[in-house]
Amino acid sequence: MTLASIATETGVSAGDQWVTVPAAQIREAITAARAEGYDFFGFITCVDHLGRDDGGRPPYSGAGEAESPRFEIVYQLRDLSRRRQLRIRAFLPPQDPVIDSVHDFYGPANWDEREVWDLFGVRFQGHPELTRILLPDDWVGHPLRRDFPVGGDPVDFSQEHEEWQTAPRRA
Amino acid sequence: MADGTKTRLSEPAAEPASPQPSGMTISRDPAHEGGDTILTINFGPHHPSTHGVLRLVVDLDGEVVTRVKPVIGYLHTGIEKTAEALRWQQVVTVTDRHDYLSPLFNNLSYALAVEKLIGVEVPPRAQALRVIMNELCRISSHMIWLGTSGLEMGAISMLWYCLRERDKVLDLNEEISGFRMHTSYIRPGGVSADATPRFLEMCSRFVDEYPKSIDEYEDLLSENPIFKLRTQGIGYLSQEDALRLGQTGPMLRGSGVDWDLRKNAPYSGYEKYDFETAVEDAGDCYARYRVRIKELREATRIIRQALDTLPDGPVNVDDRKMLPPPREELDTSMEALIHHFKLFTEGYSPPVGDSYAAVESGHGENGCYIVSDGTHKPRRVKFRSASFVNLQSTERMALGGMVADMIAIIGTIDAVMGDVDR
Numbered sequence: 090m091t092l093a094s095i096a097t098e099t100g101v102s103a104g105d106q107w108v109t110v111p112a113a114q115i116r117e118a119i120t121a122a123r124a125e126g127y128d129f130f131g132f133i134t135c136v137d138h139l140g141r142d143d144g145g146r147p148p149y150s151g152a153g154e155a156e157s158p159r160f161e162i163v164y165q166l167r168d169l170s171r172r173r174q175l176r177i178r179a180f181l182p183p184q185d186p187v188i189d190s191v192h193d194f195y196g197p198a199n200w201d202e203r204e205v206w207d208l209f210g211v212r213f214q215g216h217p218e219l220t221r222i223l224l225p226d227d228w229v230g231h232p233l234r235r236d237f238p239v240g241g242d243p244v245d246f247s248q249e250h251e252e253w254q255t256a257p258r259r260a
Numbered sequence: 261m262a263d264g265t266k267t268r269l270s271e272p273a274a275e276p277a278s279p280q281p282s283g284m285t286i287s288r289d290p291a292h293e294g295g296d297t298i299l300t301i302n303f304g305p306h307h308p309s310t311h312g313v314l315r316l317v318v319d320l321d322g323e324v325v326t327r328v329k330p331v332i333g334y335l336h337t338g339i340e341k342t343a344e345a346l347r348w349q350q351v352v353t354v355t356d357r358h359d360y361l362s363p364l365f366n367n368l369s370y371a372l373a374v375e376k377l378i379g380v381e382v383p384p385r386a387q388a389l390r391v392i393m394n395e396l397c398r399i400s401s402h403m404i405w406l407g408t409s410g411l412e413m414g415a416i417s418m419l420w421y422c423l424r425e426r427d428k429v430l431d432l433n434e435e436i437s438g439f440r441m442h443t444s445y446i447r448p449g450g451v452s453a454d455a456t457p458r459f460l461e462m463c464s465r466f467v468d469e470y471p472k473s474i475d476e477y478e479d480l481l482s483e484n485p486i487f488k489l490r491t492q493g494i495g496y497l498s499q500e501d502a503l504r505l506g507q508t509g510p511m512l513r514g515s516g517v518d519w520d521l522r523k524n525a526p527y528s529g530y531e532k533y534d535f536e537t538a539v540e541d542a543g544d545c546y547a548r549y550r551v552r553i554k555e556l557r558e559a560t561r562i563i564r565q566a567l568d569t570l571p572d573g574p575v576n577v578d579d580r581k582m583l584p585p586p587r588e589e590l591d592t593s594m595e596a597l598i599h600h601f602k603l604f605t606e607g608y609s610p611p612v613g614d615s616y617a618a619v620e621s622g623h624g625e626n627g628c629y630i631v632s633d634g635t636h637k638p639r640r641v642k643f644r645s646a647s648f649v650n651l652q653s654t655e656r657m658a659l660g661g662m663v664a665d666m667i668a669i670i671g672t673i674d675a676v677m678g679d680v681d682r
Contacts, residue, residue: 103376103615130506131616132644136631165616165629165644169503169517172524176616197506197649208340223333223681232341239345 092121107176112162115179116189122166123194127175131165133191133201135209139183139235159183160211164191181211190216208233297321303666305334311408311670312677316654323662328655335681343641347607348374349448351641355628356442358643359679361404364390364397365621366643367446369628372527372617374448377610377632378582386450386575387529392463392566393436393445394528394619395559399470400429401622402552406477409549409671413490415480425473428466435459449583450576460567467563474556481549491545495657495669498543505653508646509624510555511673514548516541521620528619533565548672555622582608607636616644623647623674643682647675 093099095118096108110118138159158180166175181188190213192199202213203222210231213219221228230237298319305315313334319327339358343351355370356363368390375382382390403426410418430440436459437443437452445452455463481487497507502515512519520537522530538554540547576583584603585596612634618627624646631640650673657669 102613103379105614105616129503130649131618131625131627132629132642132649134629134640134642136614136640138633138639163614163629165627169519169524174616176614195506196504197652200648200652221333223336225333232338235344237341239341 090117090121092118092125095121102176105174105176107178109178109180112179112181112188115162115164115177116191118177118179119164119191119194122175122177126168126171127166129167129169130195130197131167131174132163133165133198133205134163135205135211135233136161136163137209137233137235160186160209162188162205162211186211187214188212189214190219192216207231210234298326301663303663305331311675314651314670314675314677314680316666316670318658318663318666320663323664325658325661325663325666328658328666330651330654332651332677332680335677337678337682339682340641340643344638346638347636348610348638349603349607351638352444352447353442355643356444357678358682359621359623359626359645359647359676360441361401361676362397362621362623362626362679363442363444364393364446365619365626366628367444368394368528369617369619369626369643370630370641371446371448372619373615373628373630374610376615376617377613377630378448378608380449380577380579380582382450382577383574384529384571385454385573388566388570389436389451389455389575390446390528391530391533392455392563392570393433393443393451395563395566396429396432396463398559398622399556400426402556403429405552405622405671405674409668409674410481410487412667412671414486415484418477418480421473421476421480425470432459432463432466435462449579450574454575455570460570463563464567467560467567470560471557474553474560478553482553488546490665490668491549491672492542493544493546494661494665495545495672496543497653497657501653501656502543505656506649507624507653508649509620509622510538510548510551511624511650511653513537513539514551514672515543521618521625525618527617530562532569533562535562535565545668545672552674609634609636614640618644621646623676623679624650626679643679645679645682647673647677647679648682651675651680 092108095110095114097111098109100107138161160181162179162181164177166177179188188211190202192202200222202216203219205211206213206219207221207223208231298321300317300319303316303318305313315331315334317329317331318325339354343354346354351370352367355366359366403422407419407422433443434440436455437445497511497515499516502512502517507515516539518537518539521527523537535558538551538558540550580599584600585593589596590600610632612632614629614631616627616629618625625644626646627644629642629644630638633639654669654673658666
């Protein structure tokens with residue numbers, strides 16, 4: 090199967106080639122991309138489109154996707170011999186986002202997928218060890234989601250704020 | 261809080277269960293398949309040779325490494341989350357900080373990504389200054405690598421020699437931008453200040469003197485029998501493995517792959533300069549050392565050419581929607597005042613879309629992927645860190661070797677933990 094037959098939409102953003110593929114067919118898409126020469130790994134990341142003005146639907150998303158996709162998984166691949174790049178996008182729904190793992194195609198995808206799980210809470214099916222990588226194991230939540238506030242975690246100080254601001258009582 | 265209770269501002273929704281129990285805690289299982297002969301040790305996170313806080317869980321059979329599991333995250337600072345809360349022009353300051361050895365590379369990759377999205381090109385003088393500062397940054401980054409790696413392998417004096425030269429680069433940073441380390445010199449739309457005549461003179465003198473220093477390092481290390489014993493044939497990474505593991509920079513070129521973004525995907529006018537990529541075929545720690553030494557020599561060549569051909573002209577794009585007008589104009593022009601006010605209260609908004617720009621840093625491909633939703637703050641800023649990817653080859657290189665070789669291997673990966681953890 091060629092990448093063009095899987096893709097629901099293709100385009101160029103700021104000079105970068107991209108294709109959108111259905112999330113369920115990501116492994117076929119990666120196989121096809123590798124066959125076309127994109128066998129060098131760039132990165133995998135996720136974009137949270139929560140609360141976009143267009144109802145969470147980014148203007149460049151493909152047709153035939155879930156009703157209102159929230160998470161966009163981005164695969165940036167490189168073709169060393171022909172010196173070109175390709176970005177593959179797949180959109181996932183807000184509830185229980187799951188996509189197939191591609192760690193067996195690209196070695197470093199292992200850590201990138203763990204990072205996306207850690208920071209966005211997107212699960213990668215078939216990943217050998219999908220655990221938190223940057224945050225502590227007991228962390229609650231996924232901080233790069235747009236509904237996770239900056240500074241939302243209380244910091245433990247040894248003294249309470251009010252106490253250390255007042256002058257010490259004289260003996 | 262006054263009552264001592266600690267609450268989150270928002271309770272996150274119940275999350276889907278991880279397919280496996282959260283497993284970064286280390287196997288304390290006595291019934292390890294190796295039985296009693298396997299010893300599991302923690303290498304780091306506070307071992308001096310781990311360049312920050314890298315923790316490796318190493319299984320040892322005698323002195324032979326049978327398993328390596330890197331544990332990272334100790335320096336995670338949420339840089340990408342911070343960037344989402346800043347305006348486009350403010351993000352430059354965080355790009356300085358996550359990889360503290362290559363601030364200018366990350367400045368450049370971010371600036372290139374934003375410029376690509378907006379569709380502006382900086383003037384030639386700014387491009388040349390960016391190249392000069394990037395190559396200086398490569399020198400200072402490699403100096404820290406050479407100094408600390410030499411130190412770890414017993415050549416203690418290397419650190420002092422290297423810090424001596426690095427200080428000169430920091431002096432140059434200070435002269436051109438006012439800061440020694442976190443310069444924020446390269447910004448979307450240009451650079452923060454033009455080069456002073458004193459900077460050009462200092463830089464020219466540095467470039468003339470520096471090759472002698474490289475000769476000194478080579479005298480100390482290149483034929484040093486102890487150094488060669490500790491690096492030759494150690495940490496072998498084949499060409500196939502390097503490609504499969506997505507290695508970039510000296511890790512890839514040390515394994516015989518001729519891939520350098522400055523040559524193969526030129527940015528900022530690198531195609532105008534005559535230089536060679538450093539490629540070694542051996543794939544061991546010594547080869548990576550040779551690659552970096554050659555890069556130092558090529559960096560001085562590039563800086564020399566850039567200084568000699570430095571064009572005149574402005575150092576910023578002439579776009580009032582992106583950069584503030586000159587101070588003089590504010591006194592006479594109403595429009596300049598409005599632009600100034602808008603930029604400093606609201607900032608600018610790149611068009612909706614995304615872009616990725618990568619630069620060849622001292623560690624490899626450092627890139628920046630940005631997504632704009634048309635507002636004055638980024639929707640997403642992702643830093644593609646070379647250290648993060650390169651570190652994953654540790655196990656491949658260390659398996660079957662001695663535990664003492666781990667020091668050389670970690671050293672030549674040259675991972676900056678601030679960049680790995682972001």
